[in-house]
Amino acid sequence: MSGGQTKNAALTTALAFHYQMLIGLDKCFSLEEGQSVWFEKDGDVSLISPDAFASTQTEVKDYAAPLTDHHENLWKTFKNWLDPEFDHTKYGVLVLHTTQAFGTTTRLKDWNTISSEQRLEVLKAIFSERTDEQLSADKPSDVIKLQKVVMASDELLLKSVLGKVTLFTQADNAQDLEKQIHSKPVGIPRNNLNSYLHGLVGFVYAEATQQSWSIKHHEFVAKCEELTALLCKKEFTFPVFSGYEASEFEVESHQDRPFVQKIAEIEHHEMIPDAVGNWLELQNSLIEELHESALYKDKTITYQNQLVKRYKLSHSSAQLEATDVIKSSKLLYNKTIGEQPLNMGNDIPPIEYKNGLIHDAMEDEERDLKWKVEP
Structure with missing residues (x-):
């Protein structure tokens, strides 16, 4: 996790999942009629639109280490998108959303501006650095296993998937995301913005069921209107006084x-x-x-x-x-x-x-x- 590792694995997982939820919540503000945001449908966060070209699937990573040519986050994401169970034709854009910055020597820096053919050549150049000894080892590293699966994929499929991929690096961390969400509502006093955020977070979590977890456009709009009506003060009111007892x-x-x-x-x-x-x-x-x-x-x-x-x-x-x-x-x-x-x-x-x-x-x-x- 960004900001240092915690020894508590359950807490680390919970914080990563909460970050994923905040990414989805932020996407809810851009929803249009008929669209919805889904969690854990085809990956971390999916924006589903009646027009597949406008649909996006996002893999979310909150890491401090730089995104390098051989980083597991990159290759694991590519492997997931190439999996036979993942139908990339339902999406116009595939996003790797990560808090990581590009490594200083990475070949990936120009990724978003080059063609699918050029992207494939970049991956081939990266994979070519692997020696025969590394590739044929009895116990290759996890990232080499991922690279072998990706590079063994059908080339037409690989180019089709790579052509949709956007690398969104140095993304906002959880705290910055919350600040960004604070800036969305209009007419809510600053001291009520945390209540607004908490209301939306609770709403998003409450929509999860055993079968699916999605937020529809009209449902999200209705919740925003409800919270705005509740938290937008029409007249001046006092801060809370609790009757503080001096020590x-x-x-x-x-x-x-x-x-x-x-x-x-x-x-x-x-x-x-x-x-x-x-x-x-x-x-x-x-x-x-x-x-x-x-x-x-x-x-x-x-x-x-x-x-x-x-x-x-x-x-x-x-x-x-x-x-x-x-x-x-x-x-x-x-x-x-x-x-x-x-x-x-x-x-x-x-x-x-x-x-x-x-x-x-x-x-x-x-x-x-x-x-x-x-x-």
Whole structure:
């Protein structure tokens, strides 16, 4: 596999199969009416069209080593396409799709621009490098076995197959393929693109049966429309707030921040972990690379100003009613933190977002806000 070998053979196989699936999924975006993508029909991935000339069969390889004249991937693929059970007449194009780059000395670099006769001559030149000793060995290497089968094929069949072959090298790896699929949908916010991809991946895997595995054009279009309708936001919505609980280390790390000191000032120490958690969750939401991050930050500033106005009114009322400084301060804190958030348009923000903004406002020296109530 590209990026280094894993010792876990099952995982290696699974990742290779997933890469194959991503290639098929990417091809689904180019489907036209009446066409379909098939997995494991005549090989790895097949695009089947009513017009055989427009049909393609693709063998998928995800390898780091270069594609050389004697590489097994090349010769094994040719052998598969020459197999009597494979009907090449059903396809107009046969593609070896590999992440490999051409080797520095390979004769294959001009493959896609030369005729079938010239391609055959290239293979003959490569095969001629094999010595009689290598060819007649009792236990020849796997690639020599493949080369002997390919070069022993009927020459007319060989030229017919070679004429359809395209070598697609240095193909995108799995991560790049996912990025490419992310670029396909229109109108879906960036932070929903992973959900879109996962929805399509799940759809493709779910179409596999014991008998066949194919994705038809109309089925794929319907799934794309369904996911787009689900994930295309019509109005601004907030990122998820989970009510993050600050650890002891995080509380200790932020104990000198003004908002923490102002809670300690009113001896409300048991409230500090939640306050630090809300404040941290807010800060993290503001630095995330959200599709609507600019709008989110702008709305956050406006919303915080509204919260500060409401808080100042509550603080003024608490001062008028205060009899005991600490008790009145704690009651103000509890009332403010427990209040339901103000609406923002049609949305009600998460309460952790609201509280995080209040604690953040306590950090502002110019606002000079505090929990302490002095009659």
